[in-house]
Amino acid sequence: MLMTYRWTPRALDEPDVVPRLQRELNDLPAPLARALALREVTTLEEAKHFFRADRSALHDPFGMAGMDAAAARLSDAIDDGTSVLVYGDYDVDGTTGTALFTDFLRDRGVDVSFFIPDRYEDGYGLCRRGLDAAAERGASLVVALDCGITAHEEAAYAQELGLDLIIADHHTPKETLPEALAVLDPKRPDDDYPFEELPGCGLAFKLVQAVLAHRDEAPDAAYEYLDLLALSTASDIVPLYGENRVLMAEGLEALQRSTRPGVQALADAADLDLQTVTSTGNIVFTLGPRINAAGRMEHASSAVELLLARSYEEAEPHAAELEQLNRERRRIDDTIEEEAVERAERQITSRSPHALVLYDPDWHLGVIGIVASSIVERFHKPTILLTHNGEAVKGSARSIEGINIYEALADCEDVLTQFGGHDHAAGMSLEADDIDAFRDRFDDAVGERVTPELLTPSIKVDASVDLDTIGSVADRFWAVLKQFGPFGPANPTPVFHAEDLDVVSARTVGSDDSHLKFEVRQRDASSGQTYDAIGFGMGEKLSVLRESQDTGTPVELLFSLEENTWNGRTTLQLKARDVRLDEA
Numbered sequence: 001m002l003m004t005y006r007w008t009p010r011a012l013d014e015p016d017v018v019p020r021l022q023r024e025l026n027d028l029p030a031p032l033a034r035a036l037a038l039r040e041v042t043t044l045e046e047a048k049h050f051f052r053a054d055r056s057a058l059h060d061p062f063g064m065a066g067m068d069a070a071a072a073r074l075s076d077a078i079d080d081g082t083s084v085l086v087y088g089d090y091d092v093d094g095t096t097g098t099a100l101f102t103d104f105l106r107d108r109g110v111d112v113s114f115f116i117p118d119r120y121e122d123g124y125g126l127c128r129r130g131l132d133a134a135a136e137r138g139a140s141l142v143v144a145l146d147c148g149i150t151a152h153e154e155a156a157y158a159q160e161l162g163l164d165l166i167i168a169d170h171h172t173p174k175e176t177l178p179e180a181l182a183v184l185d186p187k188r189p190d191d192d193y194p195f196e197e198l199p200g201c202g203l204a205f206k207l208v209q210a211v212l213a214h215r216d217e218a219p220d221a222a223y224e225y226l227d228l229l230a231l232s233t234a235s236d237i238v239p240l241y242g243e244n245r246v247l248m249a250e251g252l253e254a255l256q257r258s259t260r261p262g263v264q265a266l267a268d269a270a271d272l273d274l275q276t277v278t279s280t281g282n283i284v285f286t287l288g289p290r291i292n293a294a295g296r297m298e299h300a301s302s303a304v305e306l307l308l309a310r311s312y313e314e315a316e317p318h319a320a321e322l323e324q325l326n327r328e329r330r331r332i333d334d335t336i337e338e339e340a341v342e343r344a345e346r347q348i349t350s351r352s353p354h355a356l357v358l359y360d361p362d363w364h365l366g367v368i369g370i371v372a373s374s375i376v377e378r379f380h381k382p383t384i385l386l387t388h389n390g391e392a393v394k395g396s397a398r399s400i401e402g403i404n405i406y407e408a409l410a411d412c413e414d415v416l417t418q419f420g421g422h423d424h425a426a427g428m429s430l431e432a433d434d435i436d437a438f439r440d441r442f443d444d445a446v447g448e449r450v451t452p453e454l455l456t457p458s459i460k461v462d463a464s465v466d467l468d469t470i471g472s473v474a475d476r477f478w479a480v481l482k483q484f485g486p487f488g489p490a491n492p493t494p495v496f497h498a499e500d501l502d503v504v505s506a507r508t509v510g511s512d513d514s515h516l517k518f519e520v521r522q523r524d525a526s527s528g529q530t531y532d533a534i535g536f537g538m539g540e541k542l543s544v545l546r547e548s549q550d551t552g553t554p555v556e557l558l559f560s561l562e563e564n565t566w567n568g569r570t571t572l573q574l575k576a577r578d579v580r581l582d583e584a
Helices: 017-024 030-038 046-053 067-080 092-107 128-136 152-160 200-214 220-236 242-256 259-271 280-297 301-308 312-351 369-379 404-411 432-447 476-482 540-551
Strands: 006-009 083-089 111-114 139-143 165-166 182-184 354-357 385-387 394-397 419-420 425-430 460-463 494-511 515-522 531-535 554-566 569-581
Touching: 017 030, 030 067, 030 476, 046 280, 046 354, 046 404, 067 092, 067 139, 067 165, 067 182, 067 200, 083 092, 083 128, 083 476, 092 111, 092 200, 092 220, 092 280, 092 301, 111 128, 111 476, 128 139, 128 152, 139 200, 139 259, 165 200, 182 200, 182 540, 200 220, 200 242, 220 242, 220 259, 220 280, 259 280, 259 301, 280 301, 280 312, 301 312, 312 354, 312 369, 312 385, 354 369, 369 385, 369 394, 385 425, 385 432, 394 404, 404 419, 404 425, 404 432, 425 432, 432 476, 476 554, 494 540, 515 569, 540 569
Parallel strands: 006 460, 083 111, 083 139, 139 165, 165 182, 354 385, 531 569
Antiparallel strands: 385 394, 394 425, 419 425, 494 515, 494 554, 515 531, 554 569
């Protein structure tokens, strides 16, 4: 069955801004001017900032509520020999943040250790076992990164143990904050910090900046950790605008020249040349999953040890372990996904649900979130996968655009023992006896939010373009478009629409013929130039291209642009998103 998409032109509030941008930016092609305006770049000054954003665009860390107290306490710890425990989460964001802050304190002579909770024994967030570990190790200060913003009971327990607690979290707080020495979270309702979307590792970075400033030390020391921050920012799928975009751009450059033994060993194990890491995709699909594999399959401490390694020889065994764990993770992914697809198809046939809640007590807790994402992509429905972890049932949720899954879970709070997360991803726990009730309640909650339009996946289109406007890698169109990056949430790769195209050639490629390789040219164009296109996972669309060739009907295409290097020659390639006959 061919996947059907809605082609949705992104709307501009002020269409007149496009010709103005064209004039101010030396006759910039209209499609690029429109794509800029859609990113809220509407003036020459804003364009200069967008294309030339640098460290001067970063905000003062002391603008964040609680930062003064946190920096002062940590500065005292550096001076007076306080033992510190850095408490992190088990995902990429948590492990990189833990490594960053542990390394920073260690370099300043602090007696510092770290604690990462066990996904299976402790679950997510600040736990008593970690606080007990701090007390047993003689620590008097705990810094909780990427977790803790809703840990009211655990914060009270830290006080009972005589521990000072600094919380640096980026998740949504509840109405009241935990009682702690300092609570850093730009999403606090009483916080005036101008950027809310930093990842947990980003908060560790800002905390380092603040401690350096408090001690009148050179601020450049914080930028030694940009390679770790890039791993976190890309993997945690945070919006890439504002500070995140600046730090991601510099972080990619830092990764390319990174001398951190753990990062080098990780890249070598993945057969990745760090100098080729020019986009967030290299992190999301290659480096990030290997770091995540530690916490999914065994314990995330091995990922932190890798990133803290002082030599390549020390790092190499950890990188090899993560590589092996990631291979095992992929094997289990495939098995669970096959079973989940079967259950989803049965549920759709029997219930016609708004959402999918799939349960198997034997599924691996560490990978159900990954599989949930795959099920969403396949069936385009908010999806929750549940499994047993000891006596409790735990789950991972993923959503579709337009459905806030955190709010939907909040409607089911009375049948959950715990939940938390974001608009598009969340986790929860519940009693086994409540699974059926939860499935019904969650389906009702999604049903109240879904509209007919949301039921068909959408591809958002930035602008229409004549292919001959694009030219080649040497032309201005591509030179400017490259500077739109780095791409990610809130700054997606621009998607263009071209119509009246002739199909020159078409075939499927790949071991299972799942990909589409074809050539197109602009009909009636004087240049006659052809453009290579690749459509990953679009093999079934070959029939559309064949019909075009047989009937002479042109096609219209949605695509993004990328460079393709083959046999030492680099050309522009259209990365197809969808194609259909141009019935007009």
